[in-house]
Amino acid sequence: MRAEEYKISSEKFVLHSAGEQLHDEKLETKPVSYLKDALHRFTKNKASIAAAFIIGILFVFSMIGPIVSPYKVADEDINYAYVLPKNDFFYEHELGFWDGGRQMGVTEATYNLYRGIEQETGRTVIMTEPEVRQEEYMGKAVSYYDFRLDTYNVVGVKFVLLKHHEYVALQEYQDEYNVQVIFPITDPALRPEAEQDKTNANIWYRTKAGAGRKTATVFDENGDFIPIYQADNGMDEYTSKMYYEGDEKLYNYAEPKDGGMWNVRVDYREYYKYLHHKAGDGIEYPSFLLGTNNAGKDLLICLASGARFSFILSIIVASVNLFVGAIYGSIEGYYGGKIDLIMERIVDIMASIPMMVVITLLKYHLNVSHIVILFVAFFITGWTGMAGRTRMQFYRFKNQEYVLVAKTLGAKDSRIMFKHIFPNAIGTLITSCVLVIPSVIFSETTLSYLGIVNLNTGSLTSVGSLLATGQNFLFTYPHMILYPSIFISLLMLSFNLFGNGLRDAFNPSLRGTDE
Amino acid sequence: MYMFKYVCKRIGLMLITFTIIIITCFVLVKLLPVDVSTVGIGEDADKIIAQMVSRGYMKMDSSGKYVNTPIIEQLGRYLKNIFFYHDFGIGFNMPEYRGRAVWSVFIEKLPPTILINIYSAILAIPIGIALGIFAALKKNKWQDHLISTVVMVFISVPAFVYASLLLYLICFKLSILPLGVVSLPDIVTTYPEKGYVYQPGTFNWPLYFNKKMFLSMLPAVFSMSFGSIAGYARYTRAELTEVLTSEFMLLARTKGLTKSQATVRHALRNAMVPIFPMIIGEFVSVLSGSLVIEKIFQIPGVGGLYLASINSTDYDFFMMLSGFYLLVGLLAGLVVDLSYGVIDPRIRMGAK
Secondary structure: OOHHHHOOOHHHOOOOOOOOOOOOOOOOOOOOOHHHHHHHHHHOOHHHHHHHHHHHHHHHHHHHHHHHOOOOOOOOOHHHOOOOOEOHHHHHOOOOOOEOEEEEEEEHHHHHHHHHHHHHHOOOOEOOOOEEEEEEEOOEEEEEEEEEEEOOHHHOEEEEEEEHHHHHHHHHHHHHHOOOOEEOOEOHHHOOOOHHHOOOOOOOEOEEEOHHHOEEEOEOOOOOEOEOEOEOOOOOOOOOOOOOOOOOOOEOOEEEOHHHEEEEEEEHHHHHHHHHHHHOOOOOOOOOOOOEOOOOOEHHHHHHHHHHHHHHHHHHHHHHHHHHHHHHHHHHHHHOHHHHHHHHHHHHHHHHOOHHHHHHHHHHHOOOOHHHHHHHHHHHHHHHHHHHHHHHHHHHHOOOHHHHHHHHOOOOHHHHHHHHHHHHHHHHHHHHHHHHHHHHHHHHHHHHHHOOOOOOEOOEOOHHHHHHHHHHOOOOOOHHHHHHHHHHHHHHHHHHHHHHHHHHHHOHHHOOOOO | OHHHHHHHHHHHHHHHHHHHHHHHHHHHHHHOOOOHHHHOOOHHHHHHHHHHHHHOOEEEOOOOOEEEOOHHHHHHHHHHHHHHHOOOOEEOOOHHHEOOEHHHHHHHHHHHHHHHHHHHHHHHHHHHHHHHHHHHHOOOOHHHHHHHHHHHHHHHOOHHHHHHHHHHHHHHHOOOOOOOOOOHHHHHHHOHHHOOOOOOOOOOHHHHOOHHHHHHHHHHHHHHHHHHHHHHHHHHHHHHHHHHOOHHHHHHHHOOOOHHHHHHHHHHHHHHHHHHHHHHHHHHHHHOOOHHHHHHOOOOOHHHHHHHHHHOOOHHHHHHHHHHHHHHHHHHHHHHHHHHHHHOOOOOOOOO
16 A cells, blocks of 8 residues: 555644643532542431431530539538439429339328428428328238329428527528528427437427337327427527417427537428528529439439530540550651561550559559549550551552652651541541440440449549449339449440441441441 | 461560560569568468478578578579469468369369350350341341440440349349359268269369259340340441442352352351351350359359469469469460451451
């Protein structure tokens, strides 16, 4: 074939778009950053969104709770120990639950005591009509009264020892607010014989020795209580205008005790209000949304501040672990070789140390607060995981061409490590960092549950110790363990779902492998 | 040969890790002062000091006071006592074990821990795997969603929550099972016809195999197994779904196997590759047990002993049990890693 046959004259060639300027077509879409992409994938996962929402609520609860609540962790009132959860709205509308009521089955003596409290303080103690049942007990028929008991009002009247000026101040308070706090003192001679009832301020009526060294009530011919108030003998210079009945001073309202103290019978609900009025902390009558524990501490505030401590601890631990682990893992992964070998052995050993041993040794050696010990222990055992993850990512990326390019262009090691390779590890690290939070909370709860660390100082408590205390009263007062349990379960469940969602969002290739 | 070398290397590394941690722990523990005044009163303290002196951990100095010997010497003597005389020291702070050899108390506490773990493993492994298989076969149907949700709940909720729930509902409200593990002397008196003898300081194995003991262990066994069941179910489901979608399953179906034949003969065997090491690991770690479960159900096991030794600063117990837990943990990890290679020839161990 000869070339001449195909020869085309050059004039026949015309440039197609002569004089025009050609450009790349501009992208219509906006660039999607890695984080945005992850966020987009995350929002598609309904369960994770719900979980994130619940975590958010629990977090806000734990952060704001201690600030908003008038109660403090240090507040405790042994007289209101073991009271049940009560919501004033449910209480006022008599909805039959969440009203501080507790189903009881008591003997006649106790039933009469409750009736006495009811009559003297004028507040409902027996919330439902009692049902009487007969039961055989040690060969005798005993009647039991089944009803719902108001665990708040049953506190009734208490003896308190006051200094004289405190007593006077209490009288002035009575006059100012027109409430009766001080009730007449009972006659010591007429007080109950049974040893366990001698100090019971609620027995203001005539009693006799009953069956089995118990106190039995004596009624008059109409079936009413017979008061045993101490008649006025001028022993106490009671000045308040508040009298028990009528305007004349008929009874003694305080009896002198050793050391210039006065023994006073106070209506404890009003006295509680008076104490908080004096302290000015905005608390009126006792009402605890989640009830109280065995020391009379508000469980809501204990739970909230325990949760707050857990959250803060875990966030600090997670960020410190991330920081140290990321740097350590970067160095390991980037340099490889001997450095990696030595550093990896150190990590191996550190990772094998049991948490329990670290905590115990720290506890034995350092005479510092258990908060510090917890923090150090979590740090010692925790950062290795983060280091391992960073190292793995470095191994994956450090031999890629773009790193070589950066090296050729003369980038420094630190620049390649943290500017070029490290961002690839961010997805994995964020996921594991978020998952460190629940695992720290869980370990902290377990450790304080087992009593290995004791975070119960005056103003601090932990969910674990609430659970441990609740465990002791599991059969009698299950409410004490119920709410911390719900809290920790909900938190763990939400964090697991949230973590799954995050992992799927940041590493789409791993989706569903571990659901 | 390659494999043998790798196994040796792993065991060697494990031993090095173990030795370093234990020696550090020993030194740190021995740096602590043994306060003789808190050890016990009168005769007890003298006895304990005598024991310490006979073991070489203490000696009388020139002024007639007892002081600790140098730590290096103590370490040497400690190792010698362990290897030659099987002697891990004595208890000196816990009242009930004061002056007793650590080892004898330890072996007395071991059976309940092991038994509860083994029962729980026996219960959890088949149920967990079966649930996982079922969920994988019914993938994305309601059965799968139900199982996955329940599994998620049981994986997340801490053991002390459902253990308490179990204790409250089954043992207290419904009174189906006893509230705690019965004590060994109780067993002896319950079954006079069997001629049991309770000997402190020995395993007392026969006393654990009777109806009363078994029933009283059940609540703990159940609470232990919930978490494991969920774990196995989740893992099996994930593995099996992956295998079921792989191409050799399609080949198996095209050559004429029914779905169940293909699943049992090909999919399950492949899915079991990563699960089998888990099971082996579980049987190694039956020794260690759970501190939380042992506390809730008041099981007289190793976990309870460890907690008591920590809280009453009983160093010899603490040392021995820490070493024990560490060893069990390291061994379980090692066995799991090595068994991967044994089970699946495709995995070359130690490959770079």
